[in-house]
Amino acid sequence: MSLEQxxxxxxxxxxxxxxxxxxxxxxxxxxxxxxxAIREFPLRFGYGFADYLLYVDGKAAGVIEAKKVIVIPxxxxxxxxxxxxxxxxxxxxxxx
Numbered sequence: 001m002s003l004e005q006x007x008x009x010x011x012x013x014x015x016x017x018x019x020x021x022x023x024x025x026x027x028x029x030x031x032x033x034x035x036x037a038i039r040e041f042p043l044r045f046g047y048g049f050a051d052y053l054l055y056v057d058g059k060a061a062g063v064i065e066a067k068k069v070i071v072i073p074x075x076x077x078x079x080x081x082x083x084x085x086x087x088x089x090x091x092x093x094x095x096x
Contacts, residue, residue, distance in 0.1 A: 007066040008039070008051065015052075022052075030055045037064070 001009075015022050021033035028038050034057060041053035052064035 004066050011052065011064060011066060012039075020054075030058050 012022050015037045019033075020035040020037045022037045022039065023029075023032075024039050025041050028036070030036050030038075036055040038053045038055070039051070041050045043050060050063045051066045053060060054062040054064065
C-alpha cells in the first residue's frame with residue numbers, strides 16, 4: 001500500500017468517525033447527510049482530482065488533499081469546520 005493510499009484510508013476513517021458521509025464521486029448524493037465528503041472528485045480538464053471535496057448542507061465548502069501527517073496548531077478554520085489541537089486522530093470534527 002502506498003503512503004497516499006494509507007493516508008486516504010486514515011482520512012476516510014477520521015471523517016466517518018467525525019460524522020461525515022464519505023462516498024465516491026460516481027455514487028454521490030450531496031444531500032444524503034449534513035456533511036458529505038466526496039473521494040477523488042474530478043476537477044476541470046487539466047486540473048486532475050481533489051482527494052476530497054467537502055459539502056455542507058448541499059454546498060461545496062472545502063477540499064482535503066492527502067499529504068503526510070502534520071500537526072496544525074489552529075482551533076478554528078471558519079464557521080463550518082473545526083480542527084482540534086493535539087492527537088492526529090482527532091483532526092476532523094463534524095460540520096456545525
